[in-house]
Each structure stands twice: as C-alpha cells, then as structure tokens.
Amino acid sequence: MTERMDCVVIGAGVVGLAVARTLALRGREVIMLEAEDAIGTITSSRNSEVIHAGVYYPTGSLKARLCVRGNRMLYDYCDARAVPYVNCTKLIVACSDDEVAALKALQAKSAENGCRLDWMEAREAMALEPALHCVGALHSPTTGIVDSHSLMVSLRGELEDHGGMIAFKSPVTGGEVVDGGRVRLEVGGAEPMAIEAGLVVNCAGLGAQAVARAIRGLDPATVPPLHYCKGNYFTMTGKAPFSRLIYPLPTAASLGLHYTRDMAGQGRFGPDVEWIDSLDYSVDPRRADSFYASIRRYWPDVQDGQLHASYSGIRPKIQAQGEPTRDFDIQSPATTGVAGYCALYGIESPGLTSCLAIADYVAEMVA
Numbered sequence: 001m002t003e004r005m006d007c008v009v010i011g012a013g014v015v016g017l018a019v020a021r022t023l024a025l026r027g028r029e030v031i032m033l034e035a036e037d038a039i040g041t042i043t044s045s046r047n048s049e050v051i052h053a054g055v056y057y058p059t060g061s062l063k064a065r066l067c068v069r070g071n072r073m074l075y076d077y078c079d080a081r082a083v084p085y086v087n088c089t090k091l092i093v094a095c096s097d098d099e100v101a102a103l104k105a106l107q108a109k110s111a112e113n114g115c116r117l118d119w120m121e122a123r124e125a126m127a128l129e130p131a132l133h134c135v136g137a138l139h140s141p142t143t144g145i146v147d148s149h150s151l152m153v154s155l156r157g158e159l160e161d162h163g164g165m166i167a168f169k170s171p172v173t174g175g176e177v178v179d180g181g182r183v184r185l186e187v188g189g190a191e192p193m194a195i196e197a198g199l200v201v202n203c204a205g206l207g208a209q210a211v212a213r214a215i216r217g218l219d220p221a222t223v224p225p226l227h228y229c230k231g232n233y234f235t236m237t238g239k240a241p242f243s244r245l246i247y248p249l250p251t252a253a254s255l256g257l258h259y260t261r262d263m264a265g266q267g268r269f270g271p272d273v274e275w276i277d278s279l280d281y282s283v284d285p286r287r288a289d290s291f292y293a294s295i296r297r298y299w300p301d302v303q304d305g306q307l308h309a310s311y312s313g314i315r316p317k318i319q320a321q322g323e324p325t326r327d328f329d330i331q332s333p334a335t336t337g338v339a340g341y342c343a344l345y346g347i348e349s350p351g352l353t354s355c356l357a358i359a360d361y362v363a364e365m366v367a
Contacts, residue, residue, distance in 0.1 A: 008195055011202070022359035039152050054350070063354070085147065093138075093248060093298050099135070222343075236266075
C-alpha cells in the first residue's frame with residue numbers, strides 16, 4: 001500500500017519544523033518524517049543558540065537576507081509564543097591595532113546587509129565589560145540567545161494545531177520520482193511503508209544529500225557535496241566574565257572562538273573548527289590548550305584548567321576545507337527538475353536565526 005499525501009517534510013530539526021509549520025499555516029496537509037525518536041536531536045540541539053544579526057555574510061546572499069529578516073521574525077515569534085530568549089547583545093572586538101581596519105570594514109558590510117553595528121572605543125567597551133581587553137569594538141544591539149528546544153516545541157505545537165503530524169523513527173530509505181513530478185518515498189522503521197506526495201521538502205540537514213541520492217529519478221548533478229566541520233565547545237568554572245556575547249574577528253570557516261552563554265547564564269567558549277571525515281561528536285579535552293591562547297586575547301584573566309570539554313556540533317558544509325564559503329543552497333522545483341521536490345543543503349549558521357525566514361522562502365517557491 002502507498003499512502004498519498006499533499007506535503008512531506010523530511011527532517012524535524014528547527015528548519016524542517018519551521019517549514020512544516022508554515023506550510024500547515026497556509027492550508028497544506030503536512031506530515032513530517034524524522035529518523036530519530038524526537039525533534040531536533042542532531043544539529044539543532046548542538047549549536048550556540050545565538051540569534052544572529054546578519055553581520056558577516058556577503059551582501060545579497062541568502063544568508064544575509066534571510067538572517068536579517070529572520071532575526072526580526074524570531075524575536076516577534078518568541079514574544080508572541082512566550083519562547084524564552086535574552087536580547088543580551090554582542091561585542092565584536094579588535095584585540096590589536098592591526099585588526100581595527102578589518103573591524104570597521106565589517107561595520108560597513110553589516111550596514112549593506114541592513115544590520116546595525118555601533119562603533120565603540122576601547123574605553124567604552126571595557127566600561128561595559130570590565131574583564132574585556134580590546135582596542136576597539138562593534139556593538140550589535142539585535143544579537144541574543146534563544147532556548148532552541150522551546151522554540152522547536154512551539155513550532156511543533158503550531159504544526160499539530162493546524163493538522164500536521166510527525167512520524168518518528170521513520171527514516172527515508174529510498175524513493176522515486178513518479179507521474180507528473182510527484183515523489184514516492186520508501187520509509188523504514190518498525191512498520192515500513194511508502195508515501196507518495198505532491199510536494200517533498202528535504203530538510204534532513206546532515207542527511208540531506210543521502211536522502212536525495214536515494215531517490216531515483218533525481219538528477220545527481222543537483223546534489224552538492226557534503227563536508228563535516230565539527231565545532232567543539234568548552235564550558236568554564238567560576239563566575240561568568242561577561243554579560244554580553246564576545247566575538248573576535250571571524251575566520252575563514254567560523255565566526256571565531258567566541259564567548260557565549262546559555263539561558264541559565266553559564267559561560268562557554270567555542271565553537272572551534274575541526275574538519276572530520278565521519279560523524280563524531282566526541283570532544284577531545286586536549287583541544288582546550290589551543291582555546292586558552294585565543295581567549296586570552298580578549299579575556300586575559302582566564303586561568304589554565306578553567307575550561308572543560310562540553311559538547312560539539314557538526315556544520316553541514318557544502319564546501320571543502322580551504323574552499324570559499326558557500327551560501328545556503330535552497331533548491332526550488334525548477335532547480336531540482338522535479339515539480340514536487342525541494343531541497344535544502346548547507347544549512348549551517350545562521351540557520352537557527354533564519355528558520356522562519358527560510359520557511360517563508362520555501363513556502364513562496366512552492367505556492
């Protein structure tokens with residue numbers, strides 16, 4: 001037997017939940033397929049929970065546009081749905097005189113993106129954060145942190161309130177393109193089944209490429225490569241040194257080894273950049289050795305032994321180590337070549353911030 005559905009969204013992370021919820025709000029019949037036994041257990045639960053402002057991304061890119069829009073949408077959503085967040089703001093700091101020009105260039109880029117950053121002299125920034133060392137800083141007033149689990153619970157609730165449902169332990173094991181561009185999916189689990197849908201949206205994150213390659217009739221040339229880039233986080237003992245988030249200048253593969261905090265106020269540092277060949281979430285405590293040198297540039301008082309291995313997340317990169325950073329790859333039916341199939345690849349940071357804007361973007365392309 002093959003069940004026939006209107007919409008199937010694959011992957012119940014924060015982006016998949018946002019997409020499914022938006023489609024349901026627009027009157028579509030939606031079922032989600034999730035390989036794990038709960039929502040958001042992989043990438044969506046292994047990040048810094050930062051609400052980004054849209055500072056870093058190339059002007060006109062999807063990352064820039066969807067982050068700036070998503071920032072406003074996310075704050076409004078959290079207010080409307082009582083999702084916990086803190087608009088703690090952020091300081092991006094220059095730690096030496098030769099970084100000042102790059103910091104001011106970042107301010108100019110952010111303005112092009114429609115994102116406000118305020119210049120601060122060193123004395124002003126260090127008056128706000130007495131433990132900080134810098135020679136200049138940019139203040140981001142719209143940066144914050146969000147309880148990502150509560151956000152996902154809220155998105156799930158709205159999906160279900162509007163007739164949608166989630167099938168857990170339901171991995172997509174194969175499929176094919178059938179008549180008229182519909183997609184038939186083979187679903188594993190305790191009770192394997194087949195679902196044929198007029199619209200399939202692949203939001204499987206780290207598994208998106210594998211899902212796409214398992215669907216017969218999709219052009220493999222539309223599926224980008226996948227590279228694993230792990231980010232390790234370390235928590236700290238003692239009183240949190242800062243009330244705001246503290247970011248050094250970004251590097252090629254990340255936004256720098258920054259200081260953030262959780263909703264309870266505990267401080268943590270990371271993520272770093274570790275390119276790996278297979279999924280591995282273990283954190284090597286020895287990586288703390290390199291953290292100390294980076295952190296001391298903006299927090300000189302950090303003590304040896306103060307950092308402790310915490311957790312890691314893996315960025316679903318679609319560029320290899322050393323290659324230029326790539327934008328979100330959000331493929332419409334026109335791009336995939338299948339009338340009933342959309343796919344999202346490379347949804348790394350700022351995917352959490354952008355989730356509601358991404359959902360609107362997808363819903364508009366399939367309207």
